[in-house]
Amino acid sequence: MKKTLWLMPCLLLLCACEPKINIDSLLSVDEDRQKAVEALDSGMCAGLKGENKEKTRTRQDRCYEEVAIAAKRAEVCLEISDGVRKNNCLKTTAKEARDESICSLIDIETESDFCLISVASVKKDLSVCGKVKKESDQEICIENIARGSGNAEICANLESAIQQGWCYGEVAKVKRDPSVCSRVNSQRESTDCFSRLAVHQADVSVCDLIQDTSYNEDCRSKYARSKLMPDICRDIHNEAVHDNCLAYIAQETRNQALCDDLKSESAKDSCKRAIGQVR
Numbered sequence: 001m002k003k004t005l006w007l008m009p010c011l012l013l014l015c016a017c018e019p020k021i022n023i024d025s026l027l028s029v030d031e032d033r034q035k036a037v038e039a040l041d042s043g044m045c046a047g048l049k050g051e052n053k054e055k056t057r058t059r060q061d062r063c064y065e066e067v068a069i070a071a072k073r074a075e076v077c078l079e080i081s082d083g084v085r086k087n088n089c090l091k092t093t094a095k096e097a098r099d100e101s102i103c104s105l106i107d108i109e110t111e112s113d114f115c116l117i118s119v120a121s122v123k124k125d126l127s128v129c130g131k132v133k134k135e136s137d138q139e140i141c142i143e144n145i146a147r148g149s150g151n152a153e154i155c156a157n158l159e160s161a162i163q164q165g166w167c168y169g170e171v172a173k174v175k176r177d178p179s180v181c182s183r184v185n186s187q188r189e190s191t192d193c194f195s196r197l198a199v200h201q202a203d204v205s206v207c208d209l210i211q212d213t214s215y216n217e218d219c220r221s222k223y224a225r226s227k228l229m230p231d232i233c234r235d236i237h238n239e240a241v242h243d244n245c246l247a248y249i250a251q252e253t254r255n256q257a258l259c260d261d262l263k264s265e266s267a268k269d270s271c272k273r274a275i276g277q278v279r
Contacts, residue, residue, distance in 0.1 A: 033063045040071040042079060057081050065089040072097040074105060083107075091115040100128045109133055117141045124149050126157060143167045152180045165189025169196045176201060178209050191215040195222040204232060214238065221245040230258055243267040251275055 036044035045063035050056035061080045068076035069092050077089035087106050094102035095118045103115035113132045120128035121144045129141035139158055146154035147170045155167035165184045172180035172193060181193035191210060198206035198219060207219035217236045224232035225248045233245035243262040250258035250271050259271035 033059065033066070036063050037066045037070050040067060040073075042067045042071075042073075042076045045079070061085050068093050069096055072099075074099075074102040078105070087111050091118060094119050095122055098123050100131060103131075110137075113137045117144060121145060121148055126154065139163050143170060146171050147174055150174050152183060155183075161186040161189050165193055169193040172197045173200045178206050181209075187212065187215060191219050192222075195219045198223045199226045202227070214241075217241050225249060225252075228252060230261070234261060239263045247271040247274075 032044065032048055036042070036048075042064055045060050045067060048056065048059045048063055050059050061082050062085075064076050064079045065085055065088070068074065068089050072093055074090055074093050074097070077086055077093055080086040080089055087108060090102055090106050091111065091114065094100065094115050098119060100116055100119040100123075103112050103119065106112040106115055113134055114137075116128055116132045117137060117140060120126070120132075120141050124145050126142065126145060129138050129145070132138045132141050142154060142157050143163070143166065146152065146167050150171060152168055152171045152175075155164050155171065158164045158167055161184070165186060166189075168180050168184050168189075169192065172178060173196065176197075178194065178197055181190055181197060184190035184193055194206055194210055195218070198204055199222070204220060204223045207216055207223060210216040210219055217238050218241060220232055221236060221241050221244065224230070224245050228249050230246055230249050233242060233249065236242040236245060243264050246258050246261050247267060247270070250256065251274050254275060256272055256275045259268050259275065262268045262271055
């Protein structure tokens with residue numbers, strides 16, 4: 001108790017020595033920044049002050065960013081001293097202004113590409129995707145427009161069957177329309193499209209739209225594994241697909257009893273060993 005009483009004056013002294021935060025000062029800075037944004041006047045940002053140089057820069061940078069985005073003026077972003085904030089400002093301003101030319105002001109290629117993708121998605125303009133430098137990012141750009149517009153025809157602009165299949169699948173999910181998957185030329189990618197749509201809609205009957213038995217069962221297997229539904233696996237006739245389906249669920253759920261339902265004896269043993277090792 002005496003020790004506690006002895007400490008009390010010290011604590012009070014420490015509290016008294018703590019620098020006081022001027023709440024009114026902080027609020028006035030925020031109000032000034034808000035006034036700059038409302039007036040769309042970046043010149044007002046330069047007069048903002050903080051407790052030190054770093055905080056002054058941060059407040060000014062934030063002000064420039066907010067004014068630039070509100071006014072849709074990219075040149076204001078260039079006043080920002082912090083590189084990351086400046087690039088984020090340019091990306092957001094480009095998107096808000098729907099102006100891809102702003103993206104060229106970003107000094108990092110990957111960030112510039114993401115900027116173009118963002119603008120292309122808003123404008124739904126494939127020509128903007130053509131300005132993206134990295135090929136894989138161009139594909140993302142096209143997929144985003146197809147998904148955002150719900151226009152499956154845009155997917156045909158993708159070169160590879162895999163990318164087209166993925167694109168059609170994304171549009172099918174947005175439109176909740178299985179017929180979109182029928183447009184995919186590759187049977188494998190078409191099956192993947194149906195499978196993803198079945199999982200997305202939580203409806204295994206979507207797989208029944210696949211006429212080929214082997215691909216139909218592949219779709220049902222993917223659905224069963226994603227939903228951890230062993231009963232669907234049991235209805236699959238192909239031994240390898242049947243066993244892989246059940247083994248996957250057995251291992252995911254740590255249910256060794258499911259291993260006994262596998263048709264292949266070697267697959268049963270492998271299934272049990274795999275679960276035993278995890279335990």
